[in-house]
Amino acid sequence: MSTAANTIRLASLVARRRWREWVTEKFIYLNAVGAIALIVLIFVFVAREAYPVLVNSVVHEEVTVEALFLPQNYGTPEAPLPYVWQPVSQVPKYSLMPLLLGTLKVTLVAMLLAMPLAILAAIYTTEFAPRWLREAIKPVVELLAGIPSVVLGFFALVVLASWLQNLFDFDFRLNAINAGVAMGLAVIPIIYTISEDALTAVPRSYRNAAYALGASRAQTAWQVVLPAALPGVFAGVVLGFGRAMGETMIVLMASGNAAITSWSFSESVRTLSATIAAELAEVVFGSPHYHVLFFIGTVLFTMTFALNWLGSRMIGRLRRRLTGVDR
Amino acid sequence: MKKKEILAILVVGLVGAGVLLAQQGNITVKGSDTMVILGQRWAEVYMKNNPGVTVQVTGGGSGTGIAALINGTTDIAESSRPMKDKEKADAKAKRGKDVLELPVAVDGLAVYVHEVNPVNELSLQQLKGIYTGAVKNWKEVGGRDERILLYSRENNSGTYVYFKEHVLENADYYPTAQTLPGTAAVINAVARDPRGIGYGGIAYGRGIKHLRVKPDASSPGVEPTMENVLSARYPISRYLYWYFAGQPSGDLKAFTSWVLSAEGQRVVENVGYYPLPERVRAESRTKLGRSESKKPNASR
Numbered sequence: 001m002s003t004a005a006n007t008i009r010l011a012s013l014v015a016r017r018r019w020r021e022w023v024t025e026k027f028i029y030l031n032a033v034g035a036i037a038l039i040v041l042i043f044v045f046v047a048r049e050a051y052p053v054l055v056n057s058v059v060h061e062e063v064t065v066e067a068l069f070l071p072q073n074y075g076t077p078e079a080p081l082p083y084v085w086q087p088v089s090q091v092p093k094y095s096l097m098p099l100l101l102g103t104l105k106v107t108l109v110a111m112l113l114a115m116p117l118a119i120l121a122a123i124y125t126t127e128f129a130p131r132w133l134r135e136a137i138k139p140v141v142e143l144l145a146g147i148p149s150v151v152l153g154f155f156a157l158v159v160l161a162s163w164l165q166n167l168f169d170f171d172f173r174l175n176a177i178n179a180g181v182a183m184g185l186a187v188i189p190i191i192y193t194i195s196e197d198a199l200t201a202v203p204r205s206y207r208n209a210a211y212a213l214g215a216s217r218a219q220t221a222w223q224v225v226l227p228a229a230l231p232g233v234f235a236g237v238v239l240g241f242g243r244a245m246g247e248t249m250i251v252l253m254a255s256g257n258a259a260i261t262s263w264s265f266s267e268s269v270r271t272l273s274a275t276i277a278a279e280l281a282e283v284v285f286g287s288p289h290y291h292v293l294f295f296i297g298t299v300l301f302t303m304t305f306a307l308n309w310l311g312s313r314m315i316g317r318l319r320r321r322l323t324g325v326d327r
Numbered sequence: 328m329k330k331k332e333i334l335a336i337l338v339v340g341l342v343g344a345g346v347l348l349a350q351q352g353n354i355t356v357k358g359s360d361t362m363v364i365l366g367q368r369w370a371e372v373y374m375k376n377n378p379g380v381t382v383q384v385t386g387g388g389s390g391t392g393i394a395a396l397i398n399g400t401t402d403i404a405e406s407s408r409p410m411k412d413k414e415k416a417d418a419k420a421k422r423g424k425d426v427l428e429l430p431v432a433v434d435g436l437a438v439y440v441h442e443v444n445p446v447n448e449l450s451l452q453q454l455k456g457i458y459t460g461a462v463k464n465w466k467e468v469g470g471r472d473e474r475i476l477l478y479s480r481e482n483n484s485g486t487y488v489y490f491k492e493h494v495l496e497n498a499d500y501y502p503t504a505q506t507l508p509g510t511a512a513v514i515n516a517v518a519r520d521p522r523g524i525g526y527g528g529i530a531y532g533r534g535i536k537h538l539r540v541k542p543d544a545s546s547p548g549v550e551p552t553m554e555n556v557l558s559a560r561y562p563i564s565r566y567l568y569w570y571f572a573g574q575p576s577g578d579l580k581a582f583t584s585w586v587l588s589a590e591g592q593r594v595v596e597n598v599g600y601y602p603l604p605e606r607v608r609a610e611s612r613t614k615l616g617r618s619e620s621k622k623p624n625a626s627r
Contacts, residue, residue, distance in 0.1 A: 081502070084499070084502060085502075086499045086500070086502075087482060088482040088487070088488065088491075089497075089499050090497050093499075098502070162519065171474055171476065171522075172476065172505065173516070173519060173520055174505060174516075252508075256505035256506075256507075257481070257505060257506040257507070258502060258503050258504055258505045258506065259502055260502050260503050261502070267503070268503065268505045270506075278481045278482075278483070278506070278508070279481070279482065279483060281387065281388070281391060281483065283483075284394075285394075
């Protein structure tokens with residue numbers, strides 16, 4: 001008899017526990033879905049405000065999609081100005097090319113500085129540094145990520161710009177290189193952290209095998225560990241690139257914000273993100289200028305989203321390669 | 328239970344006090360970055376003499392202030408440019424009241440260069456050439472053989488628009504003009520750049536060389552001094568405005584009429600701008616004072 005009672009009690013216990021588990025699971029599921037829904041909603045909102053640039057005839061009187069990207073006839077025949085960003089004007093001019101070019105130039109400088117520094121630092125801390133040093137370097141580099149970008153921007157505006165100008169004799173004190181170097185400081189911790197994780201995740205056995213074959217530590221690091229972790233390192237680079245493109249405060253303060261169309265890195269640049277930050281607060285709600293700023297936002301969002309997606313795919317591939325699932 | 332009741336009473340009391348405070352003369356002033364310091368000095372002096380009134384002053388740019396006035400989030404919009412007709416129409420549509428425009432001070436726009444720059448004066452025509460990119464070297468206007476580096480303001484500032492209309496005659500700024508957030512930033516940049524040129528309010532212009540401006544090529548250069556600005560001999564000067572939605576009354580009106588009083592105008596001078604000429608001040612006062620006498624008519 002008592003066994004039957006026990007069974008019943010057990011069954012109800014199991015049912016209750018299962019129910020509780022179901023609730024917990026659904027709750028967590030809702031949280032996850034909510035986070036994704038938020039991102040989607042943000043994108044939908046931004047895109048909705050940008051949409052009139054594509055279809056609205058009132059907006060098209062001032063700006064068309066072709067005018068945003070293709071060369072226009074703004075200058076005189078002697079001094080043609082094909083790409084001009086001059087939204088407050090008798091004839092508003094909304095070419096995105098100087099802004100895209102500006103974003104590209106700053107990002108390039110930032111990556112050229114941050115990539116080698118961060119990756120080499122990651123290799124050093126995982127493969128060469130003694131334990132105590134590794135435990136000192138890692139948190140310090142990660143602390144760099146905690147510096148507010150406005151502080152980095154101010155540093156670049158006041159201090160760094162003068163150093164660089166004295167060093168290289170730039171015409172423009174605030175220029176793409178100045179902003180790029182400051183941005184590099186912001187990107188280093190991202191690339192470093194992800195690269196370091198990827199390198200640490202390479203199984204001990206890889207290294208042991210290399211040592212057993214007589215490889216030196218340097219050979220092991222360069223020819224075994226780094227190639228194995230390469231997708232992860234690459235993911236770090238891609239994520240850093242995305243961060244650099246979207247970063248606003250540093251470029252707003254340190255780049256001079258002149259929308260110049262040239263390949264020279266010593267000239268001032270105006271980036272997509274800084275343009276939004278500088279102009280959106282003032283713009284007349286619902287005007288063509290307003291919609292164009294949201295269009296820029298959509299372009300930026302799409303670019304960073306694509307990069308982040310690429311980055312996470314790379315990390316996934318690394319995991320599969322290291323656990324040997326697909327090979 | 329007791330505790331909860333006490334808490335409830337406390338909350339109600341606090342909220343009530345807050346509402347009361349908010350009603351009792353809380354004036355918000357928002358707008359032009361050029362005028363922020365001026366607005367704050369006015370607020371400080373006025374609040375010292377009238378303890379019941381709180382005046383909050385914030386900047387953000389003339390456009391920001393005007394937008395806030397249109398949206399009803401500020402009592403006074405400070406602007407360093409006249410409100411556009413479209414903006415006035417927007418305000419009328421949204422607030423249901425006509426916009427009241429009062430000049431409250433005079434400002435001259437100074438043109439700055441680095442101390443070591445040998446150029447001391449430029450004509451309006453030369454300034455236009457420099458900022459539109461027709462003149463690229465200091466040599467062409469009597470300086471050294473060096474590239475001219477342009478410093479400008481962000482396109483949301485009243486100063487940007489004013490300079491574009493009055494000096495560039497609505498032509499576009501040359502693309503290489505670096506845009507900086509605020510007159511202080513422009514001065515800071517020019518102070519570090521011997522090849523630079525910038526413009527902004529005279530009040531900010533300490534520690535840097537002001538150029539004399541020639542109305543046209545043949546006339547002598549005019550120093551941006553008080554007499555020259557007030558007599559309109561200095562060619563780049565402007566009024567600074569306060570805008571209201573409808574006629575101000577109560578504390579708001581009292582504050583405004585104090586600003587237009589001799590005492591309020593002395594503050595203007597202390598901050599480094601110029602008090603209104605007597606004639607304009609009288610006009611502003613009548614516009615403000617007219618409110619009560621006109622109201623019965625308007626409500627018809």
